[in-house]
Amino acid sequence: xxxxxxxxxxxxxxxxxxxxxxxxxxxxxxxxxxxxxxxxxxxxxxxxxxxxxxxxxxxxxxxxxxxxxxxxxxxxxxxxxxxxxxxxxxxxxxxxxxxxxxxxxxxxxxxxxxxxxxxxxxxxxxxxxxxxxxxxxxxxxxxxxxxxxxxxxxxxxxxxxxxxxxxxxxxxxxxxxxxxxxxxxxxxxxxxxxxxxxxxxxxxxxxxxxxxxxxxxxxxxxxxxxxxxxxxxxxxxxxxxxxxxxxxxxxxxxxxxxxxxxxxxxxxxxxxxxxxxxxxxxxxxxxxxxxxxxxxxxxxxxxxxxxxxxxxxxxxxxxxxxxxxxxxxxxxxxxxxxxxxxx
Numbered sequence: 001x002x003x004x005x006x007x008x009x010x011x012x013x014x015x016x017x018x019x020x021x022x023x024x025x026x027x028x029x030x031x032x033x034x035x036x037x038x039x040x041x042x043x044x045x046x047x048x049x050x051x052x053x054x055x056x057x058x059x060x061x062x063x064x065x066x067x068x069x070x071x072x073x074x075x076x077x078x079x080x081x082x083x084x085x086x087x088x089x090x091x092x093x094x095x096x097x098x099x100x101x102x103x104x105x106x107x108x109x110x111x112x113x114x115x116x117x118x119x120x121x122x123x124x125x126x127x128x129x130x131x132x133x134x135x136x137x138x139x140x141x142x143x144x145x146x147x148x149x150x151x152x153x154x155x156x157x158x159x160x161x162x163x164x165x166x167x168x169x170x171x172x173x174x175x176x177x178x179x180x181x182x183x184x185x186x187x188x189x190x191x192x193x194x195x196x197x198x199x200x201x202x203x204x205x206x207x208x209x210x211x212x213x214x215x216x217x218x219x220x221x222x223x224x225x226x227x228x229x230x231x232x233x234x235x236x237x238x239x240x241x242x243x244x245x246x247x248x249x250x251x252x253x254x255x256x257x258x259x260x261x262x263x264x265x266x267x268x269x270x271x272x273x274x275x276x277x278x279x280x281x282x283x284x285x286x287x288x289x290x291x292x293x294x295x296x297x298x299x300x301x302x303x304x305x306x307x308x309x310x311x312x313x314x315x316x317x318x319x320x321x322x323x324x325x326x327x328x329x330x331x332x333x334x335x336x337x338x339x340x341x342x343x
Contacts, residue, residue: 039121041064046188046190048124052071052075070136071139079171080164095113099116106156107156108146137181141171148165229310255324
């Protein structure tokens with residue numbers, strides 16, 4: 001027997017962690033979804049009037065009975081700024097032809113055209129309901145990555161297609177590959193009913209079981225910009241920083257990586273006798289997902305800092321493009337009269 005890889009390997013690992021009763025229930029769900037109603041799956045959460053909203057972009061999204069998060073074919077088109085006119089199946093052909101064109105012009109599309117030509121059929125409403133064509137939610141991030149890569153290749157995008165890259169940049173700023181799952185769960189109301197270990201599975205991809213070796217992670221530019229935005233004088237030869245900078249960092253960095261990551265790091269990092277963490281939060285992030293995502297987010301935060309005039313301007317931009325998970329966009333310490341200057 002060949003060693004399972006990819007999704008099969010992940011599926012086996014999840015199955016081993018489930019109780020026999022839960023495995024049986026999950027198998028029944030999957031079988032019912034495959035064979036019921038001629039292969040047309042049923043929506044368990046979501047409706048047309050509760051789309052995923054990113055800026056001015058509205059993307060219809062749903063959760064199926066087997067817990068697959070999906071975006072409608074028209075939602076994919078709306079997401080990248082492509083016209084949604086035509087019949088129910090014309091949109092996937094338009095998308096596939098567009099991706100075929102990118103492939104011919106030297107862009108690695110990673111087989112996206114084939115995935116687009118094989119949509120998921122699902123129904124919404126009572127009884128047979130209305131049949132909708134759609135795709136697993138993460139395909140939208142894959143399409144955006146491909147289009148943004150195409151923008152870097154001269155001639156890969158036609159002049160009329162450059163708007164797709166602009167739209168994709170907005171989307172990528174609005175959600176990350178992991179975060180889209182939480183966003184759809186919130187939009188559809190599924191976060192109230194999802195399996196109890198769903199959030200734990202997300203955290204497992206971010207939080208390591210053991211501390212990683214210390215590496216310089218936060219560049220000096222990060223603190224230089226923070227001093228500037230807070231109205232403080234920056235001395236590059238002094239490593240001492242205001243104590244509350246740690247709280248600011250939690251707010252603008254760790255709260256925005258993925259749902260629950262900051263709380264998990266706070267509880268997992270051992271404390272000294274004074275109640276302070278014995279290690280840096282980034283030392284407990286996984287090498288495969290958590291740490292790379294932190295570095296990616298730090299780059300975005302630093303770029304936003306450089307484009308901002310003061311702390312208030314910076315937080316407004318950051319909250320718009322990289323909002324924190326699960327709570328209002330506010331600093332989590334009690335300075336009601338914080339003006340954004342030095343305290």
